[in-house]
Amino acid sequence: KRYALQGSRWRVKNLTYKIAKYPSRLNRAEVDAELAKAFSVWSDYTDLTFTQKRTGQVHIEIRFEKGEHGDGDPFDGPGGTLAHAYFPVYGGDAHFDDAEMWSINSRRGTNLFQVAAHEFGHSLGLSHSDVRSALMAPFYRGYDPAFQLDQDDVQGIQALYGRKTQTDIGGGGASVPSVPRATTQQPSAEDPALCADPNIDTIFNSADGATFIFKGEHYWRLTEDGVAAGYPRLISRAWPGLPGNIDAAFTYKNGKTYFFKGSKYWRYNGQKMDGEYPKEISEGFTGIPDNLDAALVWSGNGKIYFYKGSKFWRFDPAQRPPVKGTYPKPLSNWEGIPDNIDAALQYTNGYTYFFKGGSYWRFNDRTFSVDTDNPAFPRSTAYWWLGC
Amino acid sequence: APAFGETDKAMVNDDAYFQMYLAQYGYLSPSVRNPSSGHIMDESSWKRAIMEFQSFAGLNTTGELDEETTKVMSLPRCGVRDKVGFGETRA
Numbered sequence: 001k002r003y004a005l006q007g008s009r010w011r012v013k014n015l016t017y018k019i020a021k022y023p024s025r026l027n028r029a030e031v032d033a034e035l036a037k038a039f040s041v042w043s044d045y046t047d048l049t050f051t052q053k054r055t056g057q058v059h060i061e062i063r064f065e066k067g068e069h070g071d072g073d074p075f076d077g078p079g080g081t082l083a084h085a086y087f088p089v090y091g092g093d094a095h096f097d098d099a100e101m102w103s104i105n106s107r108r109g110t111n112l113f114q115v116a117a118h119e120f121g122h123s124l125g126l127s128h129s130d131v132r133s134a135l136m137a138p139f140y141r142g143y144d145p146a147f148q149l150d151q152d153d154v155q156g157i158q159a160l161y162g163r164k165t166q167t168d169i170g171g172g173g174a175s176v177p178s179v180p181r182a183t184t185q186q187p188s189a190e191d192p193a194l195c196a197d198p199n200i201d202t203i204f205n206s207a208d209g210a211t212f213i214f215k216g217e218h219y220w221r222l223t224e225d226g227v228a229a230g231y232p233r234l235i236s237r238a239w240p241g242l243p244g245n246i247d248a249a250f251t252y253k254n255g256k257t258y259f260f261k262g263s264k265y266w267r268y269n270g271q272k273m274d275g276e277y278p279k280e281i282s283e284g285f286t287g288i289p290d291n292l293d294a295a296l297v298w299s300g301n302g303k304i305y306f307y308k309g310s311k312f313w314r315f316d317p318a319q320r321p322p323v324k325g326t327y328p329k330p331l332s333n334w335e336g337i338p339d340n341i342d343a344a345l346q347y348t349n350g351y352t353y354f355f356k357g358g359s360y361w362r363f364n365d366r367t368f369s370v371d372t373d374n375p376a377f378p379r380s381t382a383y384w385w386l387g388c
Numbered sequence: 389a390p391a392f393g394e395t396d397k398a399m400v401n402d403d404a405y406f407q408m409y410l411a412q413y414g415y416l417s418p419s420v421r422n423p424s425s426g427h428i429m430d431e432s433s434w435k436r437a438i439m440e441f442q443s444f445a446g447l448n449t450t451g452e453l454d455e456e457t458t459k460v461m462s463l464p465r466c467g468v469r470d471k472v473g474f475g476e477t478r479a
Contacts, residue, residue: 073467084467100464110464118466128470130444138413139445140464 003136003156004127008089010059013161014049017060023102023112024064031112034104035062037229038116041135042124044221044228045154045208046161060123061091064098075099082115082140085122092123103143111143126156146237151270154208164209165348191220191227195388198358198381202294203343204249206257207270211348213385217244226387241273242266248295248343250304252317263290287323288313294344299352300365307331310339336370336377337361358382406453409461410437414471444470 019035022028032052039050068074075081075097085094096102096115103109114135121136129136134150194215201214211222218232235244239259248260256274259266264278265285281288285306294307304315311328331339334354343355351371352363359378364371371377382388410416415437435451442449445460 079464081467082464122468128466128468130446132446138465138470139460
């Protein structure tokens with residue numbers, strides 16, 4: 001069971017689109033936003049960017065039409081066929097049946113965002129998948145307020161366009177784009193509550209390169225320049241069985257993500273619990289204390305570091321015991337990093353970041369101290385990471 | 389009236405509808421879709437087409453247009469074919 005590639009794809013990654021004919025029963029601005037969100041489903045996992053244009057030549061033209069509309073594939077009125085799209089080799093355009101009752105964030109009618117995200121999968125080169133839970137399955141399965149791409153969809157689109165190589169939100173790393181970023185690479189949305197109070201519980205990368213922030217019962221996915229549109233969402237919906245108010249999290253090189261809270265920890269494979277959890281931290285991470293502040297896999301040596309109060313521990317799964325020597329050690333060894341941090345992360349650009357209150361620090365692995373840069377650290381988490 | 393978004397039930401009980409459906413989505417020769425051309429088809433092609441659809445949709449591959457199969461065929465869906473070329477096996 002799996003995704004299917006039609007056989008063609010775009011040779012460029014910065015694609016443009018135009019809504020040449022809008023649906024007759026929806027507000028145009030809302031349609032713009034929903035279709036941008038539908039494109040971001042795919043740009044979240046690849047380096048594809050999608051820019052809307054009002055006129056002129058574009059890669060993907062979008063039309064809402066009724067019945068016969070000039071391509072020999074007539075629509076059939078309400079129900080039945082909802083939309084169709086052409087693979088890149090055939091032009092990539094997407095047509096939607098304007099006889100449908102298109103809806104936005106509603107159980108009534110047919111959800112425009114979900115159908116559009118599916119059709120744009122075709123416009124990018126994906127055929128139908130026989131994985132029932134995949135977005136690229138051919139059947140419309142009703143409005144899903146907690147919509148998530150299935151792993152099968154992610155594997156399909158990354159088979160065509162590769163994984164996403166995120167640039168540094170914090171202004172570091174060699175991959176910072178030298179030219180101004182494209183205007184609408186993917187819809188980011190400022191989250192007023194998070195901007196007003198940018199303290200976070202934890203931050204981590206998933207195995208497929210997405211970056212998530214946890215706070216209380218909710219989570220946000222980060223884009224290149226802020227938080228993704230359509231967030232926050234409930235942690236319990238995306239990681240079934242995981243509670244809120246998580247202390248620490250990291251993804252290890254085995255692709256599993258570990259979450260810590262109080263004296264317990266959980267292990268997930270993607271967003272599926274990977275066995276019977278929670279377990280006691282003392283059981284799976286001997287030598288590591290409860291009620292942690294933060295954890296990360298350090299870019300300097302690939303070992304796992306745990307932080308609590310003014311101390312830190314190094315955990316090496318390949319060693320017996322995994323915590324050896326004179327740990328805990330004073331956190332002040334990480335020159336310039338304060339005690340009682342909130343979160344720590346090895347970002348996908350290879351840099352290590354520490355977060356406390358509304359501030360963050362970028363760590364220089366070579367000098368083993370906080371990086372020097374202009375503006376200096378600490379910097380505002382809200383501005384540099386949350387797009388406030 | 390059928391619940392919004394479902395193909396009208398009366399439409400689904402017509403054999404020609406199933407032939408058109410299977411042809412439209414790549415399980416039968418496209419020529420079946422041409423209502424003006426009479427189309428005789430041998431039983432094994434018809435059965436195989438139904439089984440391929442059932443397999444793709446995750447249903448029991450009975451080769452018969454049973455209740456479960458016709459129900460899935462009545463679901464609103466994308467107009468792109470499931471099989472990229474008639475008769476081709478999926479990659």
